[in-house]
Amino acid sequence: MTRKQLVEQIFKKKSFLCVGLDPDLEKIPEHLLDTEDPIFEFNKSIIDATKDYCVAYKPNLAFYECLGIDGWNSFQKTISYIPNDCFIIADAKRGDIGNTSLYYAKTFFETYPCNAITIAPYMGSDSIQPFLSYENKWTVVLAMTSNKGARDFQFLEVNNIPIYESVVSKCLEWGNEENTMFVVGATRSSDISKIRKLAPNHFFLVPGVGAQGGSLEEVVKYGMTNECGLLVNSSRGIIYADKSENFANGAKKEALKIQSQMAVYLKRF
Amino acid sequence: MTRKQLVEQIFKKKSFLCVGLDPDLEKIPEHLLDTEDPIFEFNKSIIDATKDYCVAYKPNLAFYECLGIDGWNSFQKTISYIPNDCFIIADAKRGDIGNTSLYYAKTFFETYPCNAITIAPYMGSDSIQPFLSYENKWTVVLAMTSNKGARDFQFLEVNNIPIYESVVSKCLEWGNEENTMFVVGATRSSDISKIRKLAPNHFFLVPGVGAQGGSLEEVVKYGMTNECGLLVNSSRGIIYADKSENFANGAKKEALKIQSQMAVYLKRF
Numbered sequence: 007m008t009r010k011q012l013v014e015q016i017f018k019k020k021s022f023l024c025v026g027l028d029p030d031l032e033k034i035p036e037h038l039l040d041t042e043d044p045i046f047e048f049n050k051s052i053i054d055a056t057k058d059y060c061v062a063y064k065p066n067l068a069f070y071e072c073l074g075i076d077g078w079n080s081f082q083k084t085i086s087y088i089p090n091d092c093f094i095i096a097d098a099k100r101g102d103i104g105n106t107s108l109y110y111a112k113t114f115f116e117t118y119p120c121n122a123i124t125i126a127p128y129m130g131s132d133s134i135q136p137f138l139s140y141e142n143k144w145t146v147v148l149a150m151t152s153n154k155g156a157r158d159f160q161f162l163e164v165n166n167i168p169i170y171e172s173v174v175s176k177c178l179e180w181g182n183e184e185n186t187m188f189v190v191g192a193t194r195s196s197d198i199s200k201i202r203k204l205a206p207n208h209f210f211l212v213p214g215v216g217a218q219g220g221s222l223e224e225v226v227k228y229g230m231t232n233e234c235g236l237l238v239n240s241s242r243g244i245i246y247a248d249k250s251e252n253f254a255n256g257a258k259k260e261a262l263k264i265q266s267q268m269a270v271y272l273k274r275f
Numbered sequence: 276m277t278r279k280q281l282v283e284q285i286f287k288k289k290s291f292l293c294v295g296l297d298p299d300l301e302k303i304p305e306h307l308l309d310t311e312d313p314i315f316e317f318n319k320s321i322i323d324a325t326k327d328y329c330v331a332y333k334p335n336l337a338f339y340e341c342l343g344i345d346g347w348n349s350f351q352k353t354i355s356y357i358p359n360d361c362f363i364i365a366d367a368k369r370g371d372i373g374n375t376s377l378y379y380a381k382t383f384f385e386t387y388p389c390n391a392i393t394i395a396p397y398m399g400s401d402s403i404q405p406f407l408s409y410e411n412k413w414t415v416v417l418a419m420t421s422n423k424g425a426r427d428f429q430f431l432e433v434n435n436i437p438i439y440e441s442v443v444s445k446c447l448e449w450g451n452e453e454n455t456m457f458v459v460g461a462t463r464s465s466d467i468s469k470i471r472k473l474a475p476n477h478f479f480l481v482p483g484v485g486a487q488g489g490s491l492e493e494v495v496k497y498g499m500t501n502e503c504g505l506l507v508n509s510s511r512g513i514i515y516a517d518k519s520e521n522f523a524n525g526a527k528k529e530a531l532k533i534q535s536q537m538a539v540y541l542k543r544f
Contacts (some may be wrong), residue, residue: 066375068379070369071378072378075348088542093540099305099369099370099395101368102335102422103421109341117341117343126398128420128428129429130424130425131427133485135426148398151397153402155400156405158399159397159399163433164431164433172431193374
């Protein structure tokens with residue numbers, strides 16, 4: 007999916023919501039556990055319920071990998087089931103030396119054809135560039151994450167510049183706004199504006215709204231551009247909004263609630 | 276495998292060699308491509324040929340993942356085939372927020388029972404601690420890697436201290452020498468001593484000897500302890516030493532050559 011197509015979807019659906027697909031056998035409704043593929047059945051219902059209110063899905067690979075072959079089958083079926091007008095982000099946080107990153111790119115852009123993959127930047131240029139060589143595919147680089155541990159290294163300052171800013175600056179040299187996004191946590195909204203200054207047109211993937219405590223209003227205030235420039239993710243807040251047999255309806259309500267707020271913010275353009 | 280058992284293996288086999296299992300369908304001998312599982316057949320022959328000369332194997336997940344289900348089956352069969360007295364490092368470079376890292380730990384310590392996993396530290400404490408909660412399992416944290424891009428972020432200095440040193444210092448607070456190792460690239464051997472000073476007893480996993488240009492002599496000079504403290508990895512240099520039908524013999528010769536050098540270094544204790 008190109009940037010233009012993504013922006014079109016956002017304004018058409020009046021939404022910049024990304025739904026995180028983190029299916030956990032210990033959390034999904036019990037009645038699904040008797041089905042042949044509980045993970046896929048769960049995702050299928052969530053997708054059916056939320057696809058009109060979101061523009062992207064973000065399956066988190068850890069939840070599939072831990073189930074072995076069964077999990078990878080569920081992942082495969084899930085990305086095939088997601089409608090073509092939705093953007094798919096493989097939340098895999100990969101990154102290795104050049105010749106290895108090439109194979110990770112192949113995994114998530116060819117074997118499992120997603121639109122984007124999340125990448126950990128610690129190993130630098132040659133760990134990121136192989137992903138950027140794919141046309142119309144997206145590399146979503148961890149810049150400032152939403153977790154507690156983000157403080158340990160990302161906020162260390164070199165000449166008053168935090169590491170996360172150095173990551174963004176370097177990535178701006180390697181890629182462009184048509185193939186690179188940044189993960190920018192909602193839990194540190196006042197810092198979002200720093201990254202927005204560095205990368206005025208890049209899309210940010212924003213986790214941490216909802217379960218992790220970030221505020222949509224703040225994210226919009228500091229991060230929105232005239233082409234939106236945001237994909238705001240909610241995982242647990244949507245998919246586990248209701249843990250009964252009516253879970254899909256609970257997810258739908260929660261997605262609609264967030265989308266309605268997003269529609270107001272998008273109206274200004 | 277405990278630290279004590281690993282050290283015993285090293286002195287018994289007179290080797291601290293780790294063989295990297297990076298099987299690539301474009302590089303393995305052509306006659307294997309007709310077999311049912313070329314990747315496993317290749318690994319099996321490499322393991323048979325090298326197991327007496329190495330103490331560890333390091334399958335690099337990218338090479339398996341990119342083949343989808345087939346690749347994960349080959350990975351599963353490979354780790355089952357590796358003899359029990361060899362240490363298995365899943366070179367997966369995972370790392371995510373706490374509740375997700377827990378599932379990555381489950382993947383490589385339970386679903387696919389390896390002894391160790393490599394971890395990218397960018398997301399900090401809660402991305403690493405879930406791995407450390409497993410008894411007799413090892414977390415191998417990327418500190419100073421052997422690739423070109425390592426310079427981009429790992430060598431940035433905060434108050435004259437490079438980021439890779441901050442990573443090591445923090446990990447020393449979270450784990451100990453019984454559950455934590457560090458990736459320390461052989462291509463920057465003079466910097467190995469800095470990390471050795473910080474972590475006098477921890478094991479280092481050292482990539483970059485061979486294909487990437489690092490020297491075994493230098494690694495030993497700056498990194499060896501009286502319990503060895505080193506696992507030196509060679510991937511391409513061993514597994515693709517000979518690309519003919521005699522590839523296993525080529526791998527054996529190369530592994531034996533390195534092991535013979537290692538035996539000399541270990542004699543001093």
